[in-house]
Amino acid sequence: xxxxxxxxxxxxxxxxxxxxxxxxxxxxxxxxxxxxxxxxxxxxxxxxxxxxxxxxxxxxxxxxxxxxxxxxxxxxxxxxxxxxxxxxxxxxxxxxxxxxxxxxxxxxxxxxxxxxxxxxxxxxxxxxxxxxxxxxxxxxxxxxxxxxxxxxxxxxxxxxxxxxxxxxxxxxxxxxxxxxxxxxxxxxxxxxxxxxxxxxxxxxxxxxxxxxxxxxxxxxxxxxxxxxxxxxxxxxxxxxxxxxxxxxxxxxxxxxxxxxxxxxxxxxxxxxxxxxxxxxxxxxxxxxxxxxxxxxxxxxxxxxxxxxxxxxx
Numbered sequence: 385x386x387x388x389x390x391x392x393x394x395x396x397x398x399x400x401x402x403x404x405x406x407x408x409x410x411x412x413x414x415x416x417x418x419x420x421x422x423x424x425x426x427x428x429x430x431x432x433x434x435x436x437x438x439x440x441x442x443x444x445x446x447x448x449x450x451x452x453x454x455x456x457x458x459x460x461x462x463x464x465x466x467x468x469x470x471x472x473x474x475x476x477x478x479x480x481x482x483x484x485x486x487x488x489x490x491x492x493x494x495x496x497x498x499x500x501x502x503x504x505x506x507x508x509x510x511x512x513x514x515x516x517x518x519x520x521x522x523x524x525x526x527x528x529x530x531x532x533x534x535x536x537x538x539x540x541x542x543x544x545x546x547x548x549x550x551x552x553x554x555x556x557x558x559x560x561x562x563x564x565x566x567x568x569x570x571x572x573x574x575x576x577x578x579x580x581x582x583x584x585x586x587x588x589x590x591x592x593x594x595x596x597x598x599x600x601x602x603x604x605x606x607x608x609x610x611x612x613x614x615x616x617x618x619x620x621x622x623x624x625x626x627x628x629x630x631x632x633x634x635x636x637x638x639x640x641x642x643x644x645x646x647x648x649x650x651x652x653x654x655x656x657x658x659x660x661x662x663x664x665x666x667x668x669x670x671x672x673x674x675x676x677x678x679x680x681x682x683x684x685x686x687x688x689x690x691x692x693x694x695x696x697x
């Protein structure tokens with residue numbers, strides 16, 4: 385059995401090295417694109433930190449506030465996501481693509497190289513977004529580190545490494561552009577939320593962000609579904625089409641469950657709506673020092689109040 389495992393491991397390594405020889409040479413000079421091992425180790429370290437190391441380091445420490453770092457981070461992500469959307473549009477989606485069977489252009493034309501750059505930038509942005517969870521750990525918002533959150537933040541960059549390596553562009557990049565649009569809205573919301581209680585009254589539309597996420601997954605699944613109904617489509621990596629469809633459907637189910645638990649059952653109502661609900665039930669919302677909250681800013685959960693927020697992925 386040991387010998388068999390060694391042979392399987394050796395075969396897998398040989399297949400991996402053979403695969404690297406066939407990857408797109410245009411991306412090999414970009415950071416983290418020389419092989420799958422470095423980015424896999426980063427993601428493993430991320431999961432280890434958020435599930436084990438981080439919580440234990442923070443166990444006897446007070447949570448960090450991190451107000452200004454979070455404001456700067458969130459609005460920086462708004463700018464980066466906006467730039468990524470623009471580059472995807474200018475690299476094909478608003479110029480030469482048909483939004484149907486769009487092939488990956490492997491040439492060295494300016495537009496093709498521009499698509500390679502933005503595909504890599506989208507991939508790299510997923511590693512920057514790991515800070516979402518790091519902030520949760522440092523602020524001791526453990527309830528927000530859910531399976532959905534960790535799965536999305538770890539699987540998305542790992543799968544996109546293979547996408548950028550094999551087919552940076554074409555119809556397989558549509559979901560990346562749509563995801564970047566969603567992130568412009570999402571990080572704008574969290575930037576305002578991090579700015580403090582003064583802005584809470586402007587955040588009544590929190591639950592609609594989950595609706596936007598659901599629309600995103602429907603759009604992605606519908607777009608790639610065209611492939612199955614075309615008489616012919618020579619997209620170079622059909623496997624990606626199948627995986628994107630499965631990914632969109634899977635996350636639609638997960639986010640639908642989140643929507644039900646959060647807003648139908650009312651477990652994650654926006655603060656202003658939760659405060660209003662408490663008032664209707666004859667309960668005044670409390671803040672941590674026991675005083676009544678003004679403007680419905682603070683809310684009560686299990687007898688304690690906090691200013692945390694649910695961060696969706």
